[in-house]
Amino acid sequence: MGCPMNKTITYSGMLWLLAAQFVVMLPFTLYLPWWLIPIMVASVIWRLRVLKGYSAQPNALVKTLLVAMGVGGLVLSGLPFPSLDLMLAVLLLGFAFKSLEVVQLRDGVIVIFLGYLLVALHFLYTQEILAGAYGLLGMTILTGALIGIQPAVTVLNPFETVRSHLKLATLMVLQAIPLMLIIFFLAPRLPPLWSLPMMPGQTKTGISERMTPGDIADLTRSTELAFRATFKNTRPPQAQLYWRGLTLNYFDGKTWQQLPEDYDFINFKNQVKGEYALFNKNFELRGDPIEYEALYVPSGQPWLFTLTPTLNVEGDVIRAADYRVMANTITQSPALIKASSYPQTIRDTKLTHTMRHLASQLPQGSDPRTHELAQRWWRESGQNVERYIKLILHHFRTQEFYYTLSPPLLGDQNTIDAFLFDSRKGFCSHYAGSFVFLMRAVGIPARVVVGYQGGKWNEQGNYLAVYQYDAHAWVEVWQPETGWVEYDPTTAVAPSRVTEGSDAFLAQEEGLLRQSFRAVQNNLPWLSSLSQQLDALQYQWQRWVVGYDHDTQANVLRKWLGDFSITTLTLVILSVFVALGVLWGIWLGLWRKPRLTLEQSLMHELDQILAKKGFKREPAQTVGDFAQQVSSKQADLGKLLQQFAQHFESLCYNPMANKADTTQQLKRLLKQLKKAPITQLGRKIAPLKPSRISEG
Amino acid sequence: MTATTSPLLNAALNALNQVILGKAHTVRLALTCLLAEGHLLLEDLPGMGKTTLAHALAQVCGLEYKRVQFTSDLLPADLIGASIFDPKTTTFQFHRGPLFTQVLLADELNRTTPKAQSALLEAMEEKQISMDGKSYPLPKPFFVIATQNPQSQSGTFHLPESQLDRFLLRISLGYPDPAVERAMLQGRNGRQLLLQLKPVLSPAELKALQHLVPQIKMTDALLDYIQRLIACTREHERCQVGLSPRGALALVRAAQSWALLQGRGFVLPEDVQAVFVAVAGHRLVGRHEQGEALARLLLSQVDVVGVNRAA
Known part of the structure; x- marks a missing residue:
């Protein structure tokens, strides 16, 4: 006990650190420069060689050079300057280099605590269930390393030592789980205090804000998830699942976009918010609602995809004049909304002037052949909109139009003409774009809508998963009696795109590999069921763990605790933590009163009595000695004290003494001592009986 | 038991205190050591009354007393004794050294070589002496009072901790109080009283007292x-x-x-x-x-x- 402990980290401790650092740093290679790991390994090896005596500990100059090289590497790696990526990379660089100077135990502890922080920081990049599991593994290894670097004498062989450390670490992590659950369920979900700079690693995915023929083809091939949705009552048929995202009004002859000018998000938000159609009750509510819940994968964009028209919605969203729902901010974390849509509602019973203007715009003098065709059909239909639309769709159906994901290029000018009259090959964008053009050519307000169509139903999880390849474009046409009505010209060409889903449709197009993959899936039902189950699990994780936000928390707590206010919640949490702290303290023995023996308690009482009278006994002073000391100043008190000392000595140290009697005597003496007055300079403060005075 | 013993011991203490003036506590410690059958180490400068104390202690208890001055050329045989050939009996006769006594004053123990020191310390521990394959028990009681010069003085051999441990108590007398010193200077010399000192305790009584200690x-x-x-x-x-x-x-x-x-x-x-x-x-x-x-x-x-x- 007395000897100073050796607090340097041993060889095996360094190996533990190496393992822990490796586990912590590995997942970051997906997002940050991979060469940080070799730096860390080299640092540890250097340190190990120092321990073996092969190398010298690097001096300050070498260390400075190394750090400068590392920072230079980061600069060259091209990470943008003010970004979270760069900050994390610098932290990781420090983490990697730190092992070079791990000499003392406390250095190792710093590395491990940094490791804990990094495990948490990894969740900035991904919050999937696998990342969670990996985080747990990282925590366990780090805890094992924390145990492993402690100086300890062990009789176990290395293998057994590792196993015992890991076992203890696992136990510790498991012990922390109840606390984790409490914090997860109860801790207030505070909004972030500052917003993080956009992560370049997370590029924008999903629907593009512009539609130029050729764009959506790329996207359609992506198998990434866009969002998942659950329906409260009945699941609408596949053909009705048009998930509306953006409306594209402006056409410049080649590209469709939302507005003629480019707006940043904030301005755009104000623009669409300013004409809040719902506020003016510019619609006629009809039919039964479809109630659903959707959880969106972070896309780096504000667009959310909802059924048309969604009239009630809960979540951090804004609603625009064109009945779309947008996230209030760019989605960087999974967004959850609860919504209900009324498909039979008539939207925009009156069309505002601005809206009509937007929905009728066409570029000047482009596509003369299409204009000509439109005029001809308009006349043929007798200026009847419905017949006109039928004519167009009939044209698409009967003429040699093909649905393909790799259409020929259409050039820069007169693209509609090129598509309708020459190539006749295209996908949803081509059909939707030319349909709207034909509408506007005869003065009917129309617009392109982009979003997703359909989705894949997961039987295990009872939800719909919508993937990027479900991206679609269709149109809306306005008429005075019916408001905005959706049409999907693509169905005229390729009905199976909608009825069977784009996955099936793509399979026909994309050839052998995908077909054989599908064949495997079809012939091995368990495989597809397994993948569905995994996806369902992932959904539940997203929905309940990652998506456990303030509202969900409030709901869950209301379910458990009944009605509560935020004050009671805070009080409950506080008291739970205080109670835990107190329990822990009791367990540690913080408030355990030392159990006193009889003589100790008597002595304690005596000390207190005499301390009040101004006499303090040193702990190392015996009663007899103390009595003598007091006698020299206070004869009366000293006399009593000497009696006390005598009895006390025989009680404590004379095995022959009658304990009971002596104890009584001592208690009597204590009472007397308590009452005994104090004299000052030979004069008594309190009047005393004459007999006492004569005694003194 | 104590009622009968205390007058005896008090008398012994009184007698000692008459010889060693003004050192009641030290004298009491010395007697304590004797009663506890331990050995005593006196550490002090020359001339402080170490020898007087040892002599008085022996005198009061009626014990045989010998004194050995330890010097740097002292040999173990000087302490233990030696076997000498007797031409009359044609055998070796063991001639006991000064160690064979009841109270031994080992004066200036740290002046001698470790070899001689260890001879004494072994005897203290074993309470017997082995010579030529024969054991010679030391008299009982066997009480060693060793004196030691403060170790900073030159020409001394430091006693190692393990050997210091053999001594039950280590005390020092220190300079006398001025009052006591004056009385001494006025001619009340302890040495003279020492000669007149009558034994207060008999060896048997001392032995009985020593048996009481563990009880x-x-x-x-x-x-x-x-x-x-x-x-x-x-x-x-x-x-x-x-x-x-x-x-x-x-x-x-x-x-x-x-x-x-x-x-x-x-x-x-x-x-x-x-x-x-x-x-x-x-x-x-x-x-x-x-x-x-x-x-x-x-x-x-x-x-x-x-x-x-x-x-």
Whole structure:
């Protein structure tokens, strides 16, 4: 006990650190420069060689050079300057280099605590269930390393030592789980205090804000998830699942976009918010609602995809004049909304002037052949909109139009003409774009809508998963009696795109590999069921763990605790933590009163009595000695004290003494001592009986 | 038991105090050591009355007394004795050395070589002497009073800790009080009184008293205190070497003996405190201070009753 402990980290401790650092740093290679790991390994090896005596500990100059090289590497790696990526990379660089100077135990502890922080920081990049599991593994290894670097004498062989450390670490992590659950369920979900700079690693995915023929083809091939949705009552048929995202009004002859000018998000938000159609009750509510819940994968964009028209919605969203729902901010974390849509509602019973203007715009003098065709059909239909639309769709159906994901290029000018009259090959964008053009050519307000169509139903999880390849474009046409009505010209060409889903449709197009993959899936039902189950699990994780936000928390707590206010919640949490702290303290023995023996308690009482009278006994002073000391100043008190000392000595140290009697005597003496007055300079403060005075 | 013994011991103490003036506590410690059957180490400068004390102690107890001046050329044979060929019987006859006595004053023990020192210390431990395959028991009681010059003086051989441990107590006499010194200067010389000193105790009585020492009672409360003290010597940050179990036993033995001298059948913390510095002073090794100062420091820090935790 007395000897100073050796607090340097041993060889095996360094190996533990190496393992822990490796586990912590590995997942970051997906997002940050991979060469940080070799730096860390080299640092540890250097340190190990120092321990073996092969190398010298690097001096300050070498260390400075190394750090400068590392920072230079980061600069060259091209990470943008003010970004979270760069900050994390610098932290990781420090983490990697730190092992070079791990000499003392406390250095190792710093590395491990940094490791804990990094495990948490990894969740900035991904919050999937696998990342969670990996985080747990990282925590366990780090805890094992924390145990492993402690100086300890062990009789176990290395293998057994590792196993015992890991076992203890696992136990510790498991012990922390109840606390984790409490914090997860109860801790207030505070909004972030500052917003993080956009992560370049997370590029924008999903629907593009512009539609130029050729764009959506790329996207359609992506198998990434866009969002998942659950329906409260009945699941609408596949053909009705048009998930509306953006409306594209402006056409410049080649590209469709939302507005003629480019707006940043904030301005755009104000623009669409300013004409809040719902506020003016510019619609006629009809039919039964479809109630659903959707959880969106972070896309780096504000667009959310909802059924048309969604009239009630809960979540951090804004609603625009064109009945779309947008996230209030760019989605960087999974967004959850609860919504209900009324498909039979008539939207925009009156069309505002601005809206009509937007929905009728066409570029000047482009596509003369299409204009000509439109005029001809308009006349043929007798200026009847419905017949006109039928004519167009009939044209698409009967003429040699093909649905393909790799259409020929259409050039820069007169693209509609090129598509309708020459190539006749295209996908949803081509059909939707030319349909709207034909509408506007005869003065009917129309617009392109982009979003997703359909989705894949997961039987295990009872939800719909919508993937990027479900991206679609269709149109809306306005008429005075019916408001905005959706049409999907693509169905005229390729009905199976909608009825069977784009996955099936793509399979026909994309050839052998995908077909054989599908064949495997079809012939091995368990495989597809397994993948569905995994996806369902992932959904539940997203929905309940990652998506456990303030509202969900409030709901869950209301379910458990009944009605509560935020004050009671805070009080409950506080008291739970205080109670835990107190329990822990009791367990540690913080408030355990030392159990006193009889003589100790008597002595304690005596000390207190005499301390009040101004006499303090040193702990190392015996009663007899103390009595003598007091006698020299206070004869009366000293006399009593000497009696006390005598009895006390025989009680404590004379095995022959009658304990009971002596104890009584001592208690009597204590009472007397308590009452005994104090004299000052030979004069008594309190009047005393004459007999006492004569005694003194 | 104590009622009968205390007058005897008091008489012995009185007699000694007449010879050694003004050193009641030291004299009492010396007698304590004798009663506890331990050996005594006197550490002091020359001329402080060490020899007088040893001589008086022997005289009062009616014991045979011999004195050996330890010098650097002393050989073990000078102490133990030697086998000498007797031409008449044609055998070797063992001639006993000065070690064969009841009270031995080993004067200036640290002046001699470790070889001679160890001969004495072995005899102290074994209480017998082996020579030419034969054992010769030493007389009983066998009480060694060794004197030692302070070790800073030149020409001394430092006694190692293991050998210091053989001495139950280490005391020093120190300079006399001015009043006592004046009386001494006026001619009341202890040496003269020494010659007139009559034995107060017979060897048999001394032996009986020595047998009484282990019977002095100790309660749990007292043993707790002793253990707190011992633990403190081992754990205190200023201590480098704490009390060994032999040291702990010595503390108990000396405290019992002191209690007997006080005429009590049980040991009080006062008794432990009275002997602690003499028992622990030469056994403890401090980081900063000498053992004796350290022992005093520890004594002032250990709680007697244990109300507060020991420092």
